[in-house]
Amino acid sequence: MARSATSTRERIVSAANKLFYGDGIRGVSLDAVAAKAGVTKRTLYYHFRSKDDLVAAYLAGRDQPNLALFRKWFEEADGALPAKVEQIFRNLARSARHPKWKGCGFLRTSAELANMPGHPAIKIGAAHKKKFDAWLREVFEQAGIADASQLSRQILLLLDGSFAVVLLHRDPSYMETAGEAARSLVDGALRGRVARR
């Protein structure tokens, strides 16, 4: 009734975000989420129909902030297009050195719930990556790159590959390697654009 500065629902999602991202979906109980949010489990179930519902809300809450961050990194980077793309990977490497970093929440959820392909959370993850792909394709199209769609997909493969590889080896330098590969591919596409004229 008394509306607090952050709503109960927001506090629950925030707690779920920290716990699910940190320890994985099936590694976290709703008891733990409720306790961290400072509510009882009954209240949690008032706001969310089920654990699956909360998992979907957890990823939905990461969608826009994540996209905004990538765009910001790109826009603030100096240099030509290949260097600006590479800069995304450099910033990612920096964030991956933070001790709490545990890869991409969307990819990890799809890996953990691979036996439930239609799970709402997986759909949210897929949509998130599609949005990033669409933004990157737009950037490449405006640069006059012929097959912008193919190139953006390739960059996304490198990006998601670096999430997976860095998580496995705990070595963020792979993100810099991925950035160099991305720069090579963008460079090649730009030269292709000129050659085809």
Place this chain on the structure above:
Amino acid sequence: MARSATSTRERIVSAANKLFYGDGIRGVSLDAVAAKAGVTKRTLYYHFRSKDDLVAAYLAGRDQPNLALFRKWFEEADGALPAKVEQIFRNLARSARHPKWKGCGFLRTSAELANMPGHPAIKIGAAHKKKFDAWLREVFEQAGIADASQLSRQILLLLDGSFAVVLLHRDPSYMETAGEAARSLVDGALRGRVARR
């Protein structure tokens, strides 16, 4: 006592392989593994100290067969080096169209157990990828590519990226996109080799 054609231990690992790969580590109980292996849980605990121990055995059992398959795909492919590398991705796309395909067991385990960085199973996964990396680097070195190490890492990023992306979108065509990117990078490295002479 009576040694069966397949030992009890092997049957347990085989059951664990199917279940863990299919439904994820934390999504599978040892009750289910024991039942599928046709033994009691007490027998399972005779052969494996803990669930973590069994998880490690599950991934260890996938190491060599997986590497052998990639090598076979490469060796049987026609054409020059870039085409042979691309053929690995084409074969992977074909296998990803099988209904039981659920990504890379090593990567999915590291994603699910991201909160346990020192877990034995993660070490086995990291070692597996390092072996593949070393083999690919050797191939590139023998082709006279200058920075074979950098190139093999880039190809692995595309490979692992395609595992993650295809699992999320359930669209194996991303593996063909990754294969084309890999071919581009190998092509570029070969041209670099000539240019530097």
Place this chain on the structure above:
DNA sequence: GTCTATAAGCCGATAGAC
């Protein structure tokens, strides 16, 4: 080495009061 049986605790989800 394999069995039956069970400990001890955690899980998602719900009942009913206020």
Place this chain on the structure above:
DNA sequence: GTCTATCGGCTTATAGAC
């Protein structure tokens, strides 16, 4: 909308017989 209390089931792991 939030609380206390609890259900029925499942989980890892162990005890003790043969």
